[in-house]
Amino acid sequence: MFQETSTASMVTKYESEMPIDQLDLKRAISGDERALQRLWSQHAPHIDAVVRRLCGDAELAADISQEVWMQIFRALPSYRGDSQFGTWAHRIAVNRTLNALRKIRRLAKLEVDIEDDSAVTEMDSDRTFVAESIEQAMGRLSPGARAVFVLHDIEGYTHGEIGEELGITAGGSKSQLFKARAKLRKLLAHLVDDSPTVAGKGKGHVASV
């Protein structure tokens, strides 16, 4: 469960599926609209997904996604090709999103959340809430727990990397992840209550947004 998968391994897989045309990249760096659009088209599904999962709110995510892409475009001239473009852009997306969330104080209580059991504070509402997808369920997590869960279980960050991103300890990250997963197991239980495997009843629910 808490194995230390590295960010590089996951993003590398993603990169191998989406090779970047170096000439296109040069044009994009020079501000060429078509090249920038191609870059956006190629990477937006992944980049925006990271933003959306971290935000837990589609409308807020759309706003932050714009900021993320502006930051990627602004930073393009500084891209040296030392890492894969997707890795580089992904890092910007995570940083920018977390910064934006901090600014609007959605992560202001992150450190407090680590000490408190946020799952307990929402227990009553959880009893009547049934998530139809993991995205909905993630939306029920506290901002801090959601960030840790998304970064670790979805994006493949290590607890050390998460600690650096969020300004918490690796132990704090593990604690948050444990709480997040426990809550998700409860929120999504109905997906498998009547069937032996998740792939049965749950498939349709999880796929829908």
Add this chain to the structure above:
Amino acid sequence: MSHLSEDQLDEIIDRERTRELAPLNEWRTIAARAREEGLLRESQSARVWGSAQPWLQAAAAVLILIGGITIGRSTSALPSSASLTAAASAPTVPAPDAPVSAAVTPVSASFTSVDDAAATLDRAVREYQRASQFLAANNSAPGTIDSVSIYAARVAALDKIQAATERALQTAPHDPVISQYYLATMGARVATEQMVARPVALKGF
């Protein structure tokens, strides 16, 4: 309410990890923001028009006009290799049959400066224009019965030239020679297309 097992949750997470999500914004929204910040400019092939030096823009405009005129006028002499060659060639390379003035500097000449080359280019454009007018006034051979197919072949050839020069401009967007070939080809193509669309004009003028 029961709980998912850890494995069951991992299964859901695996599926979520690979799920494609639609972009949160449309490109035009992103592009508008980028344009506001000056992060985005028009694509290179389109930018040739705006970024060219004034003398090049002026020459290009004249070329398009002349290309059109020349192609149009030369329809009375189809097939006219002289006018076709002139239309598709760079202005500094006079058509072999055209009565071009000796004042035009040969293409192999060396120029002392950019201004010198630009002045030569201006002279060549003026000579090109005069040659076109001369052809229009004196070359009145009748068109062939296969005029339409010849025009169609010409359009197809010009399309290939245009595509090739467009590709070249992607690599060398500021190269004046490629730009002029590109613009001259565009002008010639437009004029030829107009002639194809006007069958009456094929017979005579």
